[in-house]
Amino acid sequence: MxxxxxxxxxxxxxxxxxxxxxxxxxxxxxxxxxxxxxxxxxxxxxxxxxxxxxxxxxxxxxxxxxxxxxxxxxxxxxxxxxxxxxELSSARRRFSLGIATHVGAPELPTLLARLNAHDPALTIEVRLDDARDLLDAFDRGIIDAVIIFREDDRRDGEILGPDHFGWFATPDFVHSEGEPIRLAASSPSCGILNTATRALDTAGLPWTETFLGCGAFAVAEAVSAGLAISVFSRRVAPSGTIEVSERFGLPALPPSEIVLLSTLSDPRSRAALKILASAFREHRAPAGNARHRTREVMNGISRA
CATH class of the missing domain: 1.10.10.10 (Winged helix-like DNA-binding domain superfamily/Winged helix DNA-binding domain)
Known part of the structure; x- marks a missing residue:
């Protein structure tokens, strides 16, 4: 012993x-x-x-x-x-972390548990929001670190891994050929939406915003209700939806990178960031899950 x-x-x-x-x-x-x-x-x-x-x-x-x-x-x-x-000190350190809603947060419980185990004296504040709002708060010094998809105009940050996107809808969603693609979006300034609409324009496919919600969660609810199609990371597509690119002839979407941005430089904060990055990489859900789910659901439809 x-x-x-x-x-x-x-x-x-x-x-x-x-x-x-x-x-x-x-x-x-x-x-x-x-x-x-x-x-x-x-x-x-x-x-x-x-x-x-x-x-x-x-x-x-x-x-x-x-x-x-x-x-x-x-x-x-x-x-x-x-x-x-x-317990010998009344002062607690604070660490504010922003995670973009389009990135999703399946890793969030693991991240928080790992950070707490690493430094129990750390008070962790988490904010889930659209990437543009998080970047604005980060640049103004309100948030210590953010996890987002890489923006075209920024090259800084630590790469946590690649991510892949697809067009998602409910299995019974109906779209007639020649009609505009009915899209659900969270914000006109959403980088993912802009990439998707550019791809549609390049492919010569008409589209219209059927649902404009406040935040990615509202968009996910609209897609899950069968109101529209939208773009999601394959890791965090809404439950009950499937990838419909091939079904409706929609263009492929380019991958992006998930990055961690922070200006913290003291040793304890740097150590916390290292643990955060490691936990995120270790517990990311496989990107292929959505593909498998799509195939399984479509096979079920064809057999019905």
């Missing part, structure tokens, strides 16, 4: 950060130290617990079986330590 009172906090934190980021180099960067120092701390921890916790090859860093077992206890150990330290 391990005597937890003798564990070194920095060594345990190094182990957890390596586990989260799956890289000695990124862990060192997140903790503001060197790769060599991280390796020494891990080695001392492994000697103390009597097990190899991390297996490292030239191409891969992963937890050993003992490391996987120890990870939850290590997180609890760090959380208890941080709570004890936090």
């Amino acid at each position: 391990i005597d937890v009172t003798t564990l070194d906090v920095d060594a345990v934190k190094a182990f957890v950060t390596i586990a989260d980021l799956q890289s000695f180099t990124r862990a060192a960067d997140a903790l503001g130290t060197t790769q060599g120092a991280i390796s020494v701390k891990l080695k001392r921890l492994e000697e103390r617990v009597g097990h190899r916790l991390v297996e490292r090859t030239p191409r891969l860093v992963r937890l050993s079986a003992q490391g996987a077992v120890f990870l939850d206890s290590a997180r609890a150990f760090l959380a208890a330590h941080d709570r004890a330290v936090a």
Whole structure:
């Protein structure tokens, strides 16, 4: 049995950060130290617990079986330590995060849980809004960080991964050939909508805005009600809808990139951002789910 009172906090934190980021180099960067120092701390921890916790090859860093077992206890150990330290100070740090509604937030519970485990003294404020409003708040210093689709006029930010879009509607949505495509949109300034309408114009397909709602959630409700077609990330298309590009001869849409923007530079904030980016990448839903759902639903219709 391990005597937890003798564990070194920095060594345990190094182990957890390596586990989260799956890289000695990124862990060192997140903790503001060197790769060599991280390796020494891990080695001392492994000697103390009597097990190899991390297996490292030239191409891969992963937890050993003992490391996987120890990870939850290590997180609890760090959380208890941080709570004890936090109680000595009345000041709590705040971290405001904006996530664009078109990006969606299936990862949000994981992001919040990971940030809280990393720094229990952190008060996390989350704002879900349209990308343009979030960017305005970010540029004015109201929000510390935002996760959005990359805008054409911005090249800054850390890339979290690619995302792919499709045209979605309910399986029983009816569109007659030659009639304007009935679109649902959240805002005339929506970058995704502008890309979609340009694609329709290029393809010579007429379209009209049947539903203009306040925010992406209202658009999702309109599409789910069978009122219109709209464009969504394949990861977060409304439940009960299918991809209808081939069915109605709609043009393919270019992919985009999900990016994390932040101007925070202090070591603790940088570490939080590293954890945030890692959790987002790790828990993204596979982009192919919507394609599979479309195929399954359409097969069901054809068999009916």
